[in-house]
Amino acid sequence: MAVYTQLGAEELGSLIGEFDVGTLRSAKGIAEGVSNSNWLIETTGAQGHEQHFILTVYEERTEARDLPFFLGLMDHLADHGCPVPATIHDRAGQAFREVRGKAVALIEFLPGVSVSAPTAGQARAVGGALARIHLAGADFTLERANGMGPAAWQDLLGGCGHDGLVSIDPALAAIVERELPAVIAAWPEDLPRAVIHADLFPDNVLMLGDEVSGLIDFYFACTDLAAYDVAVTHAAWCFDATGSRFDPVLSAALLEGYQAVRPLSGAEQAALPLLARGAALRFLATRAYDWLNTPDGALVTRKDPMAFARRLEFYSANPAVFA
Amino acid sequence: MAVYTQLGAEELGSLIGEFDVGTLRSAKGIAEGVSNSNWLIETTGAQGHEQHFILTVYEERTEARDLPFFLGLMDHLADHGCPVPATIHDRAGQAFREVRGKAVALIEFLPGVSVSAPTAGQARAVGGALARIHLAGADFTLERANGMGPAAWQDLLGGCGHDGLVSIDPALAAIVERELPAVIAAWPEDLPRAVIHADLFPDNVLMLGDEVSGLIDFYFACTDLAAYDVAVTHAAWCFDATGSRFDPVLSAALLEGYQAVRPLSGAEQAALPLLARGAALRFLATRAYDWLNTPDGALVTRKDPMAFARRLEFYSANPAVFA
Structure with a gap:
């Protein structure tokens, strides 16, 4: 619903630098997630291609404790061909990192919209x-x-x-x-x-x-x-x-x-x-x-x-x- | 700061259809704007290229009254080579439309991040x-x-x-x-x-x-x-x-x-x-x-x-x- 953790551009830029996803070009806090903060991130990769990701900061300790389950499951389902966003692992191979004492994950951006009147x-x-x-x-x-x-x-x-x-x-x-x-x-x-x-x-x-x-x-x-x-x-x-x-x-x-x-x-x-x-x-x-x-x-x-x-x-x- | 007007995917899709920008692929409410609601919009154009826009819903009447000035100025400055987002005009040539009694504009997305510790x-x-x-x-x-x-x-x-x-x-x-x-x-x-x-x-x-x-x-x-x-x-x-x-x-x-x-x-x-x-x-x-x-x-x-x-x-x- 909101962005609880305010991360400056400098902090976001150095965080994105820990992943092999190119250079930060844009970061917009998005109004999703009830208990975590989310940014829509744009980077430019090696070939100048734009890439998009969701960066999530987990605000609650209980969530962070369960991250190996949640993020591991997302990776597992994505690997098995389900339309589930995979996590981007950092250069050290980790699925999540820590920033200001909070866990953060960089997650694949998937297109699509949420319907309000399904057919x-x-x-x-x-x-x-x-x-x-x-x-x-x-x-x-x-x-x-x-x-x-x-x-x-x-x-x-x-x-x-x-x-x-x-x-x-x-x-x-x-x-x-x-x-x-x-x-x-x-x-x-x-x-x-x-x-x-x-x-x-x-x-x-x-x-x-x-x-x-x-x-x-x-x-x-x-x-x-x-x-x-x-x-x-x-x-x-x-x-x-x-x-x-x-x-x-x-x-x-x-x-x-x-x-x-x-x-x-x-x-x-x-x-x-x-x-x-x-x-x-x-x-x-x-x-x-x-x-x-x-x-x-x-x-x-x-x-x-x-x-x-x-x-x-x-x-x-x-x-x-x-x- | 928030998304005040909730627009469903169907409503967003038909709104985007009023502009010559391709098909709606994604819409994320973003945590910007103090008195208006903003979405980061992704569309797919004719050649299958992704395009990005900001969709703004103006929540206050006073703002809407001044939109010809604000949006006209942005177009004017963009035309003169300033790094200012131009507005996307709809198929009828208008810089803004009305949805649920509120003015809405589709605005060029510009890359970049806001710095918190400028050099x-x-x-x-x-x-x-x-x-x-x-x-x-x-x-x-x-x-x-x-x-x-x-x-x-x-x-x-x-x-x-x-x-x-x-x-x-x-x-x-x-x-x-x-x-x-x-x-x-x-x-x-x-x-x-x-x-x-x-x-x-x-x-x-x-x-x-x-x-x-x-x-x-x-x-x-x-x-x-x-x-x-x-x-x-x-x-x-x-x-x-x-x-x-x-x-x-x-x-x-x-x-x-x-x-x-x-x-x-x-x-x-x-x-x-x-x-x-x-x-x-x-x-x-x-x-x-x-x-x-x-x-x-x-x-x-x-x-x-x-x-x-x-x-x-x-x-x-x-x-x-x-x-």
Whole structure:
């Protein structure tokens, strides 16, 4: 959302000099990334060709600790032909460096734009791209637990409290108190696991027409149920922004696109309605917590928790959308 | 500082289609511009060449009213060989269009980075570039009054009030009450006029090594005393960020660079100490007003007014720096 770390031209120039990418020609701070700072970098290479990169400064310690997983995964997926930006390693071979005590990485720039009103063709392409990263991640050797799994929903929603939830919306506490224990009690553990993106909203997909040109922002990626990632992506793509209107055409296209590459097992298919309720609870939990804990006038825009409460109710009432 | 207007990919794509610049390939919101929203746009032209542009959405009505002046000036200066971005006119020949009731312009992308610790060579180049826009603007036919001239300083500092100034710093009210009337009483009216940039801080200059590759952000440009623009640029480049340390080497280089292209008349030279006090008052006035009128936690970072109070005191005590 912002550029938190101010790096001067001199500092950027000497940082770029640590990579074999030519000379710095331009650096624009870009308004992407919730907890890190990003620049769009232009360099001139040996043949005078312009090259573009994203430079990311990781503002949070926890992110930096997981960088070998995140950046290693991006390199692994890019190597396996997925539309994922590879990291540029420095002259010493490192995927990230340290500047002013913060980790920084130089990342391949991929073209494409994030759509706000996807077409069926785009939803199908996203389903296919998601399935391909699940398959390509199979021989990635690192693992990372999902820090935003059921235990985290319970902590975050518990932290909101009954009164906090009621203060967001009079109906919210009852929804959470009915759904949260039911979903957690039934949560499956024996479905196929994969490296999952876990946050594949339209913002994190770059498209050129109906083609996926980039999957970005792997900073929630982890090792978890592949079908849960399908459910997250379904919740992210198949509703309007308020969560009030479900789009059956996008839903069918997304699921078809996924299964054309990686068919879901019977058990995965049967679990999707529950996994989708879990996906809705996951975003409801962070949004509700942030809603109650973001000071008025803070730099971060609060996102409406009810947009995911509505999805949760929809999935609970309509398990047949996955049939 | 931020992207205020959210434009979806579909809207951006159809907007870009109104210009003869090829197909939209990428759009990144960039963290530049205080009162407008900016995107770095990549398109693919007819020969498959990548092209880059800045797309600006003007958020304020006053800015939009002055766009024929601002954009016409940029085109005029670019046509005259100054390193200023030209506007891209749409297929109907217009320099700006309207989207969602706001004016938008597509502007040439210029390479270069903004330096934070200028060298003497860079200060000399900036002086030369400033002189060149003063000369090139001579046959520009539009005029615009300086909305940030002495009357505005008086309004803004008057709006702060004695107690407001004291609340910023115990010494500030006395400085303003001594300097403001003295500078206004002696303000010259008969020096050579030009189209001036009026805000040529390092942020608004793009450099490649010691060359000026771009002068940007002409949204304070107006018709006023050429030597006042020299004074503004001097105040902007020849001190550290806190205004505590004056750099005589940068000062000499900036003035030499300017005079090598456009020698100052004796009257301009003699007026520089007073004009520099005015330049310091101008930025002190807006910073002090914003300091007192920006809510805590607002999206805008408040800038320390005292950084310009210190310059004001320096110029008042050291008129000989311009001798």
